[in-house]
Amino acid sequence: MSLHIEVENLCKKFQLRQQRAYSLSKIIHQFIERRAFSEMKDFWALNGVSFQMEAGDSLGVIGVNGSGKSTLLKLLTGTMRPTSGRITVNGRRSALIELGAGFHPDFSGRENVYLNGMILGLDKNQIRKKFDEIVEFAEIEQFIDTPVKYYSSGMYARLGFAVATAVEPEILIVDEILAVGDMAFQQKCARRIEEMLGRGISLVLVSHGTDDIRRICRRTLWLHKGEPMKLGPSGEVLDSYMNFMGVEE
Numbered sequence: 001m002s003l004h005i006e007v008e009n010l011c012k013k014f015q016l017r018q019q020r021a022y023s024l025s026k027i028i029h030q031f032i033e034r035r036a037f038s039e040m041k042d043f044w045a046l047n048g049v050s051f052q053m054e055a056g057d058s059l060g061v062i063g064v065n066g067s068g069k070s071t072l073l074k075l076l077t078g079t080m081r082p083t084s085g086r087i088t089v090n091g092r093r094s095a096l097i098e099l100g101a102g103f104h105p106d107f108s109g110r111e112n113v114y115l116n117g118m119i120l121g122l123d124k125n126q127i128r129k130k131f132d133e134i135v136e137f138a139e140i141e142q143f144i145d146t147p148v149k150y151y152s153s154g155m156y157a158r159l160g161f162a163v164a165t166a167v168e169p170e171i172l173i174v175d176e177i178l179a180v181g182d183m184a185f186q187q188k189c190a191r192r193i194e195e196m197l198g199r200g201i202s203l204v205l206v207s208h209g210t211d212d213i214r215r216i217c218r219r220t221l222w223l224h225k226g227e228p229m230k231l232g233p234s235g236e237v238l239d240s241y242m243n244f245m246g247v248e249e
């Protein structure tokens, strides 16, 4: 089996500006002397993450707010570079990590399908062939010629998901975004993802909805403050995570 994703000791450091806690007289003194009120501090958003994914593999990523999940996805999509470590992605990626990312608010749904499809690597003809299927999946026939700035967040997510999955990626990277759709749509997305996995794509899915991860993802990576806490079969990792969080299913 070919390796779709290889991540080795991945680290991402940010520089965080820290305001110094000073008295007012000190602040005035600093200001007069034109000295900085703040200093930069290193902050590791991701520290030593490693995993491999084969074709057809699925990885869930969980963790509390600020644990580094989105940072990992940005590194996987190539929109951010690691501070150290290695990341190799073999295959056409399609990412849904920001609501309506790549959508132009003033363009209609139809125009955005073409724009987005082209960004994701299809030509005009290929998009034309898939157009009806995309609109039908998104269930927004009635609004397809309306500028997307008038869409609800659910409609944005539907169209974004429909386009991102219609381009037949080899690697699908999905952030929390599915959570904005209603339950029926979430189930429809989950079914489409399962079909795609059956065809051999790889999936990285970030979700706070542990049910989705348990159902869809073979393995799960639990991040905490940027550190990999546990990586293994989803059931085991999710049980440890819930235990750690003190929540019962």
Ligand SMILES: Nc1ncnc2c1ncn2[C@@H]1O[C@H](COP(=O)(O)OP(=O)(O)OP(=O)(O)O)[C@@H](O)[C@H]1O
Residues within 6 Å of the ligand: 014, 015, 016, 045, 063, 064, 065, 066, 067, 068, 069, 070, 071, 072
């Ligand atoms: N560009 C940036 N500059 C500085 N710090 C950043 C930057 N991006 C993220 N961080 C910090 O890195 C940490 C991890 O952020 P990240 O968005 O990856 O977390 P997350 O697990 O996706 O959180 P959430 O569940 O809230 O979406 C956070 O503390 C965040 O403040």
